[in-house]
Amino acid sequence: MATKASTNAPTLQPPAPAGETPRLQVEGLTRSFGGRPVVKDVSLTVMPGQVTCLLGPSGCGKSTTLRIIAGVETADAGRVIVDGEEMTAPGLHVPPERRGIGLMFQDFALFPHLSVAENVAFGLTSGSRAEKRARVEELLRRVRLERYIDAYPHELSGGEQQRVALARALAPRPRVMLMDEPFSGLDNRLRDGIRDETLDILKEEGAAVLLVTHEPEEAMRMADEIALMRGGRIVQKGAPYNVYNAPVDQAAAAFFSDLN
Ligand code: ADP
Numbered sequence: 310m311a312t313k314a315s316t317n318a319p320t321l322q323p324p325a326p327a328g329e330t331p332r333l334q335v336e337g338l339t340r341s342f343g344g345r346p347v348v349k350d351v352s353l354t355v356m357p358g359q360v361t362c363l364l365g366p367s368g369c370g371k372s373t374t375l376r377i378i379a380g381v382e383t384a385d386a387g388r389v390i391v392d393g394e395e396m397t398a399p400g401l402h403v404p405p406e407r408r409g410i411g412l413m414f415q416d417f418a419l420f421p422h423l424s425v426a427e428n429v430a431f432g433l434t435s436g437s438r439a440e441k442r443a444r445v446e447e448l449l450r451r452v453r454l455e456r457y458i459d460a461y462p463h464e465l466s467g468g469e470q471q472r473v474a475l476a477r478a479l480a481p482r483p484r485v486m487l488m489d490e491p492f493s494g495l496d497n498r499l500r501d502g503i504r505d506e507t508l509d510i511l512k513e514e515g516a517a518v519l520l521v522t523h524e525p526e527e528a529m530r531m532a533d534e535i536a537l538m539r540g541g542r543i544v545q546k547g548a549p550y551n552v553y554n555a556p557v558d559q560a561a562a563a564f565f566s567d568l569n
């Protein structure tokens with residue numbers, strides 16, 4: 310629910326292209342733990358169908374930022390707005406399940422006692438049984454796992470489980486997908502293929518994606534926009550090519566230096 314205050318709040322982002330509302334708007338997020346600031350005045354915007362990578366070294370506050378956007382962690386200050394609707398604001402906390410946000414976190418395993426179909430259907434709370442089944446089949450076709458529809462997670466490889474997790478997260482048609490290092494558990498041989506495939510599916514589904522990674526290569530490969538984070542702050546934002554070619558400072562250049 311938009312409040313009057315939000316309408317009058319200063320805009321921290323460049324204006325969106327005419328006619329387009331940002332799917333995700335984050336303004337001035339701030340969070341301390343035990344008096345130690347961990348997220349400092351983080352602002353970003355993600356348009357529908359766009360992938361923004363929150364990129365930075367371990368410990369810089371990426372996961373905390375994502376957790377606040379998801380609603381599983383609270384902010385000390387700032388706003389989270391999805392499709393123009395306030396989710397986090399002073400005195401307001403919309404619970405995670407009502408944010409229209411899909412999550413794929415590093416440690417978000419499949420439910421081992423549920424079949425692949427049941428895992429994918431898990432977040433489908435509305436619709437008839439036939440509609441749910443159709444959506445599950447559609448997504449499993451898309452991740453090329455329809456033959457495993459009645460299998461159990463332990464029968465699948467790591468990469469296959471990852472694709473089921475993606476199907477599960479996308480099943481309820483989330484407005485925003487938050488992904489925290491979703492490929493870090495996969496071995497190198499599989500990773501590139503799964504990244505590309507995931508990107509194709511995300512684009513088809515049209516969600517706004519905020520993907521956290523500490524690997525510049527992953528951000529360069531997947532992002533429409535990179536938000537470079539360090540010490541709790543976003544220090545640079547831009548298209549991958551621009552961030553890579555015109556790093557804001559020495560530390561940013563060093564961070565990208567392994568890439569060639
Ligand atoms: P990243 O995902 O970039 O590695 P995190 O957001 O996980 O960084 O963590 C940023 C900092 O905040 C770390 O120093 C971490 O120890 C600290 N931190 C995260 N969550 C908590 C918490 N619940 N309590 C105390 N400190 C935390």
Ligand code: MG
Nearest residue numbers: 371372373489
């Ligand atoms: Mg993290």
